[in-house]
Amino acid sequence: MSFHNLHRLNASEALQLIRDDRISVEQYAKSLLNRIQERDDQVQAWAYLDPELVLSQARSLDSIPKEQRGPLHGLAVGVKDIMYTKDMPTEHNSPIYRSSFVQIDASPVMTLRKAGALIFGKTTTTEFASITVGSKTHNPHDYGRTPGGSSSGSGAAVADMQVPFALGTQTAGSIIRPGSFNGIFGFKPTWGAISREGVRFCSINLDTVGFYARSVQDLQLIADVFRLSDDEDPEPFTVRGAKFALCKTKVWPQAGPGTVQAMEKATELLRSAGAEVEELVLPEEFNKMQDLHAFMMGGDVRVAFLGEYTVAKDSLDDFMVRQVENASKMTRRDQLNALDTIASLRPKIDTIAGTYAAILTPSSPDEAPEGLGSTGSAVFNTMWTALHVPAINIPGFSGGNGLPVGLTLIAPRYKDRYLLNVSEEVGKIFKEGGWASRL
Amino acid sequence: MSFHNLHRLNASEALQLIRDDRISVEQYAKSLLNRIQERDDQVQAWAYLDPELVLSQARSLDSIPKEQRGPLHGLAVGVKDIMYTKDMPTEHNSPIYRSSFVQIDASPVMTLRKAGALIFGKTTTTEFASITVGSKTHNPHDYGRTPGGSSSGSGAAVADMQVPFALGTQTAGSIIRPGSFNGIFGFKPTWGAISREGVRFCSINLDTVGFYARSVQDLQLIADVFRLSDDEDPEPFTVRGAKFALCKTKVWPQAGPGTVQAMEKATELLRSAGAEVEELVLPEEFNKMQDLHAFMMGGDVRVAFLGEYTVAKDSLDDFMVRQVENASKMTRRDQLNALDTIASLRPKIDTIAGTYAAILTPSSPDEAPEGLGSTGSAVFNTMWTALHVPAINIPGFSGGNGLPVGLTLIAPRYKDRYLLNVSEEVGKIFKEGGWASRL
Numbered sequence: 041m042s043f044h045n046l047h048r049l050n051a052s053e054a055l056q057l058i059r060d061d062r063i064s065v066e067q068y069a070k071s072l073l074n075r076i077q078e079r080d081d082q083v084q085a086w087a088y089l090d091p092e093l094v095l096s097q098a099r100s101l102d103s104i105p106k107e108q109r110g111p112l113h114g115l116a117v118g119v120k121d122i123m124y125t126k127d128m129p130t131e132h133n134s135p136i137y138r139s140s141f142v143q144i145d146a147s148p149v150m151t152l153r154k155a156g157a158l159i160f161g162k163t164t165t166t167e168f169a170s171i172t173v174g175s176k177t178h179n180p181h182d183y184g185r186t187p188g189g190s191s192s193g194s195g196a197a198v199a200d201m202q203v204p205f206a207l208g209t210q211t212a213g214s215i216i217r218p219g220s221f222n223g224i225f226g227f228k229p230t231w232g233a234i235s236r237e238g239v240r241f242c243s244i245n246l247d248t249v250g251f252y253a254r255s256v257q258d259l260q261l262i263a264d265v266f267r268l269s270d271d272e273d274p275e276p277f278t279v280r281g282a283k284f285a286l287c288k289t290k291v292w293p294q295a296g297p298g299t300v301q302a303m304e305k306a307t308e309l310l311r312s313a314g315a316e317v318e319e320l321v322l323p324e325e326f327n328k329m330q331d332l333h334a335f336m337m338g339g340d341v342r343v344a345f346l347g348e349y350t351v352a353k354d355s356l357d358d359f360m361v362r363q364v365e366n367a368s369k370m371t372r373r374d375q376l377n378a379l380d381t382i383a384s385l386r387p388k389i390d391t392i393a394g395t396y397a398a399i400l401t402p403s404s405p406d407e408a409p410e411g412l413g414s415t416g417s418a419v420f421n422t423m424w425t426a427l428h429v430p431a432i433n434i435p436g437f438s439g440g441n442g443l444p445v446g447l448t449l450i451a452p453r454y455k456d457r458y459l460l461n462v463s464e465e466v467g468k469i470f471k472e473g474g475w476a477s478r479l
Numbered sequence: 480m481s482f483h484n485l486h487r488l489n490a491s492e493a494l495q496l497i498r499d500d501r502i503s504v505e506q507y508a509k510s511l512l513n514r515i516q517e518r519d520d521q522v523q524a525w526a527y528l529d530p531e532l533v534l535s536q537a538r539s540l541d542s543i544p545k546e547q548r549g550p551l552h553g554l555a556v557g558v559k560d561i562m563y564t565k566d567m568p569t570e571h572n573s574p575i576y577r578s579s580f581v582q583i584d585a586s587p588v589m590t591l592r593k594a595g596a597l598i599f600g601k602t603t604t605t606e607f608a609s610i611t612v613g614s615k616t617h618n619p620h621d622y623g624r625t626p627g628g629s630s631s632g633s634g635a636a637v638a639d640m641q642v643p644f645a646l647g648t649q650t651a652g653s654i655i656r657p658g659s660f661n662g663i664f665g666f667k668p669t670w671g672a673i674s675r676e677g678v679r680f681c682s683i684n685l686d687t688v689g690f691y692a693r694s695v696q697d698l699q700l701i702a703d704v705f706r707l708s709d710d711e712d713p714e715p716f717t718v719r720g721a722k723f724a725l726c727k728t729k730v731w732p733q734a735g736p737g738t739v740q741a742m743e744k745a746t747e748l749l750r751s752a753g754a755e756v757e758e759l760v761l762p763e764e765f766n767k768m769q770d771l772h773a774f775m776m777g778g779d780v781r782v783a784f785l786g787e788y789t790v791a792k793d794s795l796d797d798f799m800v801r802q803v804e805n806a807s808k809m810t811r812r813d814q815l816n817a818l819d820t821i822a823s824l825r826p827k828i829d830t831i832a833g834t835y836a837a838i839l840t841p842s843s844p845d846e847a848p849e850g851l852g853s854t855g856s857a858v859f860n861t862m863w864t865a866l867h868v869p870a871i872n873i874p875g876f877s878g879g880n881g882l883p884v885g886l887t888l889i890a891p892r893y894k895d896r897y898l899l900n901v902s903e904e905v906g907k908i909f910k911e912g913g914w915a916s917r918l
Contacts, residue, residue: 347676
C-alpha cells in the first residue's frame, strides 16, 4: 500500500504496519492529515485540529522504545468535543465555552492516550451533545445530508477515513444514529462500563460513552483497553444455528422504506447463513419507553444546565432553557415513575435478550435525511439507551438514494464482549446487504 | 455585634447585615479570614485558601450595585476539593493532581458564584472523596479526633465558624457523618437534584452533592438557589401531632452508647413536643442494603479510576487499585443484582417514608472516633445514599466525651423542601438534646 493511502487502513491494519516497522506513526498521521486537507471543506468534521500538534505527538510516539509501546500505539482517535483533552480546547459547541481550555484529559482520553493512541483532534457535536440542530458537519457520502448527531464529527470522520477511531456519546441516539447514517460501526457499551469523568453531562441516567470504527476487530482493540469484560469470556460466535429476534418495536410505523428493506434483507441474509430469525414483540410494559425516556432526560437536563442557565441563559439553546425552567410542568411523580419503571424493565430486557443470540432492531428511521437542519430522529434508539443495554450499529444496507442504513444488535447488560463477537460475524453477513462505501 | 465576631454569624444573619449596609462583604470576609488565621494550625480545614483572592473577590462583590446583587450576596462558601473552581486549583487530595488547575467552575460552584456567594477556598477531602484515610483535618471540637470524611474540611470549617456554608459530596456517608461529628447540619438532597458537572466521580450511581450549614434556615437559602422543588410547596411543619418513625436498621448493633442515647433522647424530646414516635422495622428485603451498596460502589469505582490507574497506578490508593483490578472477583451478575435490587427498593422506601412525618435514624455509630487514622464508619449512611432519598443530619446530642452526635431525618425522594421544613422544627427541639458547641 502506498503511503498516500494509509488513511484507508482500518485501525488493526495500521497497527500491524506500525508494529512491523513498515510505517512510522508520523507517516500514518501525515496520510490522515492529507486526507483531512482534501476533504475538510466538504465534510467539516473537526471542531479543533492542529496539524502541528498531531505531528509532534506522532513523532513522540515514534520515539518510544518498542517494548514500552501501548496496545493502540499510533492509532489516531477523534474525540467528541464534549470531552476534555489536556492539549486542546473543549467547546461543547456552546458560545459559553468558546475557546475554553480545560487542561486535563477526560478519563476515556487518558486511557486511550496511555494505550498509545494518537489523540488527533476534537470532533464536532451539537450544543452540549444535547440537541438535534447546529452541527456544521456534512455527511461524507452526500454533502447535502446530515451525518447525524450529536456525535456528528466522530461519525463523519471515521466514515470518511480521516481517523480510524472516534469517541462518541449517546443520550438518545447519538452513537447509533450517526453510525447508521455514515455506514460505520457505532458501539454503545453497557451504561456505566466506560467512565464519564471529564465528559460533559447532559443526562446522568442516560449519557453513555462509546466508539466508532470501520470494523468490529477495531472495536475489540478498544474494548480490551477499556477492560470491558463479561462474566464469561465469550466463544467465537457462529451464526449457523443461532436464533435472532427481529424487534420492530412500537415505533415501527416511523420506519421508512430504507429501514423496512434493511430489516427484510437482514432477515433473509441471516436465514441464508443458517440462523433462525423470529419476530419479537416486547411485552406491553415496554410500550411507553419513548415517553419514559423523555421524562428521564428532561429531569436530568433540568439539573445539568442550571449553572449555565444562571450565568448565560441567552447563550443557551432554547431546549435547555425550557428544561431548566421545567416549561412542560413535569412533576416529580412523573420523573420518579420514569426512573423506577425503566429500572424495573432493565432486568426484564436482559432476560428477554438473553434467550436470543441478539436482538436485531432498526438504527434509524431511514438513510440520513436531507439538509443540515436536523441531525435526524433518535426514535429507534432511546429505548435501548434508557435500558442501559449494549447496542451496536452494523452497516451494510442502503436506502432509496444509495446512502447507508444500518441495523442495531442488542445484548443483555454487561454482555459487551459477547455482543462484539456476534457483531463480528453478523457484520460479515451484512456486507452482502447492498451497500458499500464509495469513499 | 463587633466586627471581630462576624464569623460567628449564620449565613442568614450575615446576609441581613450586608443587605442593610451594616457591614461590607470585605469586612465579613476579613472576620472569617481572621478566624481561620487563629484556628488553622489546629483545624487545617483548607486544601487551598488565598486570602488576597478572597479579599479581592469580596471587594468586587461590594462594588456590585444593590439592585444587581444575588440572593447569597457576600456569603462565604467552602468548596470540597473535588469540585472545579475557575480561580483555584483542584487537587482531589491525590498526588496525581498536585497543583492541577482546571479553570472552570463546577456547576454547583457556578450557580453559587452567580448567586453572589463568595467562593472562599477549597476544603480538604480524602483522596478522590473515595476512602476513609488521609485527611489532615482535625475535629474543631477535639483536635485529637477526626472531623469525619470524606468532606472533612467542609464539615470542620462550618463547625468552626470559618465559613457559614460549605459544599460536600456523599457516596457512602461523606456528608452526614461529618455533620454528626462536627455538630452541624449536613444536607444530602435527593440523588440527581444537584448537578455533578465538574465534580469528580467516585460512583456514578451514588455520588450526591450536598451542603453544610449551622442552621436549616441557611440551607433553605441554598435550596432556593438550586431550585430544589417538591411537587407541592410544603406547609410550615408542626411537630405536635406528627408521627415519626424510629428506624434503627439492621446495623443497630454497631451503634455505640452516644448514638443509642441520642435515639432515646430524641424520642423523648419529640414525644414531649406532642409527636408520636413509633419504631419502624424495615421489610426484610432491605436487610442486604449494606452489601448491595458495596457492590454498586465497587462496580462504579472500578470504572471511575481506570484512567488514573493506567497512567499512575503507584500514585493511587490501594482501595482504588483493588477495585480497578476487581480483586474481589465481583461478577457482573452481582453488580447488576445490586443495581436492580436497590432500584426496586427506592419506590418502596418512598412509600414507607411517606407514611411518616420523617424517618429518624442514626447518623454515625457514635461521636467522632479518636485519632486521624480513619474518618469513621459510614455504616448507618450507605443504605440511604443508595436509596437516593434526601437525608439531613440534625445536631443536638452528645457522646460520652461531650462531643457532638447527630441523628438523620429521611423523607421520600424529591421531598427535599418538605424535609427541610421538618428539619427546621425538629432542629429546634433537638437543641435540648444535651450538646451545644463551645466554639
